[in-house]
Amino acid sequence: MIDPPITAMPWFTADDAWMLATAVLASVSCGLVGCWLVLRRLSLLGDAISHAVLPGIAGAFLLTGTRDVLPMLLGATIIGIATAFISSALGRWGRVDRDAAMGVTFTSLFALGVVMMSLAARQVDLDPGCVLHGLLEFVPFDTVALLGVQVPRAAAWLGGALMVDVVLMLAFLKHLRATSFDPAHAASVGLRVSLVHLGLMATVAANTVVAFEAVGSILVVAMLVAPGATARLWTDRLGSMLWLAAGIAAATAIVGTLAAIGFNTSAAGMIATVSMVGYVGSVAAVAAGRTVRRTMPHASTPLTMQQPRSDRP
Amino acid sequence: MTEVALSFHGVSVAYRSELVLEGIDAAIPSSSLCAIVGPNGAGKSTLIKAALGLVPLAAGSVSVLGGTIASRRRDVAYVPQRESVDWEFPIGALEVVLMGAYGRLGIFRGPGRAERLQAMDCLDQVGLASFADRQISQLSGGQQQRVFLARALMQGARLFLMDEPFAGVDAVTEDAIMRVLAALRGRGCTIVAVHHDLATVRDRFDHVLLLNKRLIASGPVSTTFTGPLLQRTYGGRLALIADASSGPAPGQAGG
Numbered sequence: 001m002i003d004p005p006i007t008a009m010p011w012f013t014a015d016d017a018w019m020l021a022t023a024v025l026a027s028v029s030c031g032l033v034g035c036w037l038v039l040r041r042l043s044l045l046g047d048a049i050s051h052a053v054l055p056g057i058a059g060a061f062l063l064t065g066t067r068d069v070l071p072m073l074l075g076a077t078i079i080g081i082a083t084a085f086i087s088s089a090l091g092r093w094g095r096v097d098r099d100a101a102m103g104v105t106f107t108s109l110f111a112l113g114v115v116m117m118s119l120a121a122r123q124v125d126l127d128p129g130c131v132l133h134g135l136l137e138f139v140p141f142d143t144v145a146l147l148g149v150q151v152p153r154a155a156a157w158l159g160g161a162l163m164v165d166v167v168l169m170l171a172f173l174k175h176l177r178a179t180s181f182d183p184a185h186a187a188s189v190g191l192r193v194s195l196v197h198l199g200l201m202a203t204v205a206a207n208t209v210v211a212f213e214a215v216g217s218i219l220v221v222a223m224l225v226a227p228g229a230t231a232r233l234w235t236d237r238l239g240s241m242l243w244l245a246a247g248i249a250a251a252t253a254i255v256g257t258l259a260a261i262g263f264n265t266s267a268a269g270m271i272a273t274v275s276m277v278g279y280v281g282s283v284a285a286v287a288a289g290r291t292v293r294r295t296m297p298h299a300s301t302p303l304t305m306q307q308p309r310s311d312r313p
Numbered sequence: 314m315t316e317v318a319l320s321f322h323g324v325s326v327a328y329r330s331e332l333v334l335e336g337i338d339a340a341i342p343s344s345s346l347c348a349i350v351g352p353n354g355a356g357k358s359t360l361i362k363a364a365l366g367l368v369p370l371a372a373g374s375v376s377v378l379g380g381t382i383a384s385r386r387r388d389v390a391y392v393p394q395r396e397s398v399d400w401e402f403p404i405g406a407l408e409v410v411l412m413g414a415y416g417r418l419g420i421f422r423g424p425g426r427a428e429r430l431q432a433m434d435c436l437d438q439v440g441l442a443s444f445a446d447r448q449i450s451q452l453s454g455g456q457q458q459r460v461f462l463a464r465a466l467m468q469g470a471r472l473f474l475m476d477e478p479f480a481g482v483d484a485v486t487e488d489a490i491m492r493v494l495a496a497l498r499g500r501g502c503t504i505v506a507v508h509h510d511l512a513t514v515r516d517r518f519d520h521v522l523l524l525n526k527r528l529i530a531s532g533p534v535s536t537t538f539t540g541p542l543l544q545r546t547y548g549g550r551l552a553l554i555a556d557a558s559s560g561p562a563p564g565q566a567g568g
Binding site: 186187188191235 | 329365412
């Protein structure tokens with residue numbers, strides 16, 4: 001692809017613009033889904049699934065001999081659900097606690113995936129390093145025609161994933177909220193708690209696959225968890241948290257990608273680094289705000305309403 | 314005529330092949346305030362979950378308002394134990410109460426204006442109307458418990474199953490909750506609550522179910538909440554029990 005400069009900045013090309021768009025789409029879709037992992041204290045399960053989908057991806061390579069997204073999506077989603085299922089089954093019947101069950105499940109699946117990948121690499125033009133770390137830089141070279149425009153394949157898939165995520169979240173907001181806050185009550189009014197859980201896990205797995213080409217299957221964890229965890233620090237409202245997480249995800253993707261272009265380093269690594277800086281900075285800022293309010297109660301507007309507890313209305 | 318609101322027929326429940334409830338046979342009459350009493354690990358919460366169909370039965374069956382729980386779900390409101398709730402979840406009091414409507418809303422429908430008005434009314438009934446927007450984590454233990462009672466009211470149920478509704482609650486709140494429960498009973502509702510404070514059973518409830526993995530006794534408080542039966546329920550720990558059973562009405566102890 002020829003990339004003439006599209007702006008006054010000669011270092012920012014059309015390819016760079018597509019990289020940026022792809023990174024933002026990956027970050028926002030993962031960040032939104034990841035909010036629910038953060039809220040349900042399942043961040044580690046997100047990590048587990050993003051590792052465990054590897055055999056699903058490799059299996060799809062081996063079976064189809066191509067790098068088509070659809071078989072990978074299918075393979076990885078199945079493995080993603082299986083991970084959630086196996087780790088809860090091990091936790092229940094294997095007499096180990098949940099963390100151990102999860103650790104056993106995802107490391108062994110990941111190991112299986114690595115072996116399968118090296119087998120697949122003999123047949124398909126596939127770089128295992130690319131699967132693990134992603135290559136945002138190569139995204140613009142693999143395009144599909146969408147409404148007459150040549151769009152990077154990864155961007156098209158990620159755009160679709162983001163739309164599906166938003167639709168699912170709006171449709172099942174009630175279910176997600178009730179089963180996260182009080183699963184026992186949700187079950188008592190007839191909501192299918194474990195189905196919601198598996199659905200969320202399948203969505204995480206699917207998002208991981210769609211995003212892995214851009215950011216790799218390891219750094220995708222940063223995209224899943226960091227925006228939600230950072231947003232949660234700043235707000236006590238679910239709606240604000242979701243909007244804020246989407247904004248933070250987009251901002252980290254933009255800053256990270258631009259920094260990577262500027263410093264000529266890995267975009268995925270840069271995005272993950274920026275999101276970490278954002279999170280740590282937020283922790284410090286919120287803690288500092290609390291200290292200021294405690295020492296000077298009238299000095300600032302509180303971020304969250306902290307009122308003395310009283311039992312009388 | 315005493316109708317039965319909730320009855321257990323030979324109910325056994327097992328966790329990992331260990332029986333936590335064994336052959337429970339009991340009937341709780343309609344329009345009663347029933348306490349489930351027993352030591353820790355007696356299976357009190359499990360009995361309530363069994364009634365709700367939240368744990369699989371190893372044996373036996375449960376009849377809820379004359380039918381199966383699946384067919385009566387909308388007539389049953391559950392207030393779970395405090396531990397089952399994620400208190401850090403970002404949610405306000407009114408939103409929690411609105412969850413009481415989730416069971417009757419269609420699959421893709423969220424609560425609308427009518428539900429919001431009703432939820433405000435339920436908050437008002439428990440005296441928390443001015444706390445509608447307050448984060449659940451910023452309410453006191455007693456207020457949180459009242460929000461959950463409001464959510465149960467929102468469900469418009471006829472049978473209320475409550476797991477320790479008075480845990481972490483001060484005396485003022487306990488009275489406020491009791492007033493709402495008594496009003497519910499007056500309207501023909503049945504309330505079944507796991508209860509820990511033996512000293513208040515006699516004042517607050519009219520029916521009692523004594524449980525320790527097996528059913529020790531079930532019946533009116535006046536004839537069932539007695540020293541000998543409590544001794545059998547609690548085993549050796551007696552000093553406290555002798556007090557409780559004879560507490561406000563010593564003449565009835567052992568009767």
